[in-house]
Amino acid sequence: MAPIRNARVLFSSVPKDFPVPGETTVYDTSQTIDIDTVPLNGGFLIKTLVLSVDPYFRGRMREPEAESYSSSFPLGESLDGYGVGKIIRSEDSAFPAGKYVYGPSLPHQEYSVLSSNPDSDMMFIIEKDPKLPWTAFVGVAGMPGQTAYMAWKEYSNAKKGEIAFVSTGAGPVGSMVIQLAKRDGLRVIACAGSDEKVKFMKDIGADIAFNYKTTDTREVLKKEGPIDIYWDNVGGVILDAALEFTAVYGRFLICGMISGYNTGLKGIKNLALAYPKSITLHGILIFRLFSKYKDEFYATVPPLLASGEIKYKEDVSRGLETVGDVILAVQEGRNNGKAVVIVAEE
């Protein structure tokens, strides 16, 4: 077969604050690939089906010399992230043609040659639940849902009747946390940045849901708290409010601080309450919990999604050309549900 287009999304320049679609990332169609003859070098060729766009992307859009937990996107090369692809050709018996692969570093291009990493269990063959779309497997049944599930199990020490407060409660992480907390018998306070998101948080069981842009978080927590568990995806003034209105022995699960990703983080003023309140705080990174909970997660969560016992919401866009806009929407909180990009149907 002749070479065909292999469109991709390039990382073109480091954003000053918010990413600029078409400038900091560029959709590029100049590359071609011959899928029958491209050398595999012991690896395998995938056709990309779905890709996830996540808040942590902003942290990777940086100068390469700045250290972080995740590598920077290489300038002039394709973005990469969580995704699912169909294996078209393979020289790796662990990743045979016809199967589907899930992994954290799928290039944002239509076709890619990948090689397995024997030191990591983060990329693997994945079975599709027939009742769920592939998009779910990069969202509520992928990294975000796993982050929520695994860290909640590991660190929340949740007890029936306690009060949990969840930020970004309409996103794929927060909405899973809300539902896990409800399943454990907690009262749940949740916030997000639009009235539509507030409605969704109520639909999935939040006892108190509010729009932090129009309602003062401190007033809500003063009235409805003190809280026992705080799940933080935002940092800044909401984290400070949670510290102020936590109960003694409060557990803080720190998963992200998107309030500071684009414009710099506000200093946290209330951390001095850690000792009078005997607070415990845990920083969460999925890599470090994954092996322990992987099997349990896949045995538990997809069936609960398929049966509707755990609900989720996706904000689906189609085509690699939408990735730049989706990245910005996620940083601005304009997505309504887990942001996923369908690159191709099977």
Added chain:
Amino acid sequence: MAPIRNARVLFSSVPKDFPVPGETTVYDTSQTIDIDTVPLNGGFLIKTLVLSVDPYFRGRMREPEAESYSSSFPLGESLDGYGVGKIIRSEDSAFPAGKYVYGPSLPHQEYSVLSSNPDSDMMFIIEKDPKLPWTAFVGVAGMPGQTAYMAWKEYSNAKKGEIAFVSTGAGPVGSMVIQLAKRDGLRVIACAGSDEKVKFMKDIGADIAFNYKTTDTREVLKKEGPIDIYWDNVGGVILDAALEFTAVYGRFLICGMISGYNTGLKGIKNLALAYPKSITLHGILIFRLFSKYKDEFYATVPPLLASGEIKYKEDVSRGLETVGDVILAVQEGRNNGKAVVIVAEE
């Protein structure tokens, strides 16, 4: 016997920033007591022997309506704090005359009538180790030493070969932490605010000791870190430096933040490193660890002090009239060793 003087230290006004001896606290000799006839109401009368002056005093020098983990000092009444007294008369069989009592709320006056609290194990009869002065029992063998010992046992998860960083390493808490870390086989970095304190920290085993006023904490930790455990007594920029140069899975034991007690705390900028580094942070309050470790502490620590295996340093002053100055010295870090006040010999 005729009434005698019962001198005391009154809390007179809330400090604006640093306490002002003679203004925010006043030494008062107008009160008298008849120690033979003063009603005990089921309690007991003590002669105060030693009192502890601690950093947390500043937090209690506040308006009564401000909530905190410790009660505010009542305006116009005696200060109170950790101390040891000799029981002179008693109507409480659990606190018989002739014995010595240790407790967290001994009034800063020469004589006091106390009553036991059945809900608290914080005040109790204490046996003196003949090789140790009473002052040690409000310092390295009292609340500060207990705070260090109990929280280190509970939260440090220390492993041989790891690196610990200790702030206020010449004080009674920090110097105990340094020595516990060394006994557990760790490498210890410690800081304090004078060259004399640096010398003491080296004498008790710190591998790296520096004066944070003349040496950049970030430079030290960049060179000698990353650290595995940080014991925080100061907050502010030193805590931020520790967050920056912690290893993955760093444990942060937050015991106090004296950098902010008098002039307000700087916002913590680097807490967003909690998730990439999978940091765990524990707020420490002695009340909540005391019952679990009390017996172990008294069986272990006083003998190690008496034998010289654990060293300590005291900054002893004499007479209740010195309390106001000692409070200020502690807030300014001018004390050299645990600040204790000898009120009376037996």
